[in-house]
Amino acid sequence: MNLILLTPEEIRDERLACLRDPRRLRHLKEVHRARVGDRLTLGVAGGGIGRGELTRLNDDEARFTLDGLDTPPPPALPxxxxxxxxxxxxxxxxxxxxxxxxxxxxxxxxxxxxxxxxxxxxxxxxxxxxxxxxxxxxxxxxxxxxxxxxxxxxxxxxxxxxxxxxxxxxxxxxxxxxxxxxxxxxxxxxxxxxxxxxxxxxxxxxxxxxxxxxxxxxxxxxxxxxxxxxxxxxxxx
Missing domain, CATH: 3.40.1280.10 (SPOUT methyltransferase, trefoil knot domain)
Structure with a gap:
C-alpha cells in the first residue's frame, strides 16, 4: 500500500480524515509499522493525492491531519x-x-x-x-x-x-x-x-x-x- 486510498466519506473536512477499515488499519500497523506523528501519502478516490500526518492509530480507527490532496494522479494509459x-x-x-x-x-x-x-x-x-x-x-x-x-x-x-x-x-x-x-x-x-x-x-x-x-x-x-x-x-x- 504505497498510497492510503480514502473514500470521500472518510474526509471529514479539508484538514481531517478518519478511516476504520480493518484491512487498511492492519496494513498501517503491520506493514507500514506506522506511529503517531508519521507522515504518509494519501489520496481520495476519484480525486487528488497529498500527504497527511497520522494523529491517532488504534484497533478501531486511524486519523490524519491533511496537508492538502491537490496533486493529480498519474495519467491513464490510452x-x-x-x-x-x-x-x-x-x-x-x-x-x-x-x-x-x-x-x-x-x-x-x-x-x-x-x-x-x-x-x-x-x-x-x-x-x-x-x-x-x-x-x-x-x-x-x-x-x-x-x-x-x-x-x-x-x-x-x-x-x-x-x-x-x-x-x-x-x-x-x-x-x-x-x-x-x-x-x-x-x-x-x-x-x-x-x-x-x-x-x-x-x-x-x-x-x-x-x-x-x-x-x-x-x-x-x-x-x-x-x-x-x-x-x-x-x-x-
Missing part, C-alpha cells in the same frame, strides 16, 4: 483492455497488475476456451473486483477507479460492441503466430484484445481481424496471460 476471462486466481492478479499500470477500461470476455464455470466464480462479485482494483491503485499511487464490464457472449461482443470500441481506437489482437510484432511507444488510443490460456480459436481470430483489428505477437515464447498482459502494456506504451 487503452481499452479486452481480456478473455482468466481462471479466478489469475483474474485477481491480472486486475491488480493492469490497474497498477494505468488501465482504466477493462472488458472481460467469454471465448471458446474460457471455462463456463469461471463465470460463476466469487472473484466476479462486484465487491471482490473492487477490492482488487483498490489494491492496484494503492500499489501505483493512483486514485481513479477503472471501469470493468462483462461480455458473456463472443459473437454479440464482436457484432455489437467491438465496432463502437474501435471508433477512434487502433484494434490490436495479441495472439501467437500473428505476422506483426507488437509495436512500441504508441501514443494513440488502442483497443487491446488478449485471449485465454490456449489462445483464441481460429474462428475468433478471423472474426476479430475481419472487424478491423491487427494481429500482433510477442515472439516465439508462449506466456501466461498475467505475464503477457503486463509485457504487452509495457511494450505498447
Amino acid at each position: 487503452v481499452h483492455l479486452v481480456l478473455a476471462l482468466p481462471r479466478p486466481r489469475m483474474l485477481a492478479r491480472s486486475l491488480e497488475h493492469v490497474t497498477a499500470m494505468g488501465v482504466k477500461q477493462i472488458t472481460l470476455l467469454h471465448t471458446r476456451r474460457v471455462e463456463k464455470s469461471y463465470w460463476q466464480s466469487p472473484e466476479l462479485d462486484p465487491v471482490k473486483i473492487h477490492e482488487h482494483l483498490v489494491l492496484g491503485l494503492e500499489q501505483a499511487r493512483d486514485t481513479v477507479m477503472p471501469e470493468v464490464n462483462l461480455a458473456k457472449g463472443f459473437r454479440p461482443f464482436v457484432e455489437e460492441n467491438l465496432p463502437i470500441l474501435l471508433e477512434g481506437r487502433r484494434g490490436l489482437v495479441a495472439h501467437p503466430g500473428m505476422p506483426q510484432a507488437c509495436p512500441t511507444g504508441l501514443g494513440e488510443p488502442v483497443a487491446l484484445l488478449i485471449g485465454p490460456e490456449g489462445g483464441f480459436i481460429p474462428y475468433e481470430v478471423e472474426r476479430l481481424l475481419d472487424a478491423g483489428c491487427e494481429g500482433i505477437h510477442l515472439g516465439p515464447r508462449i506466456l501466461r496471460v498475467e505475464t503477457a498482459v503486463v509485457a504487452l502494456l509495457a511494450r505498447l506504451f
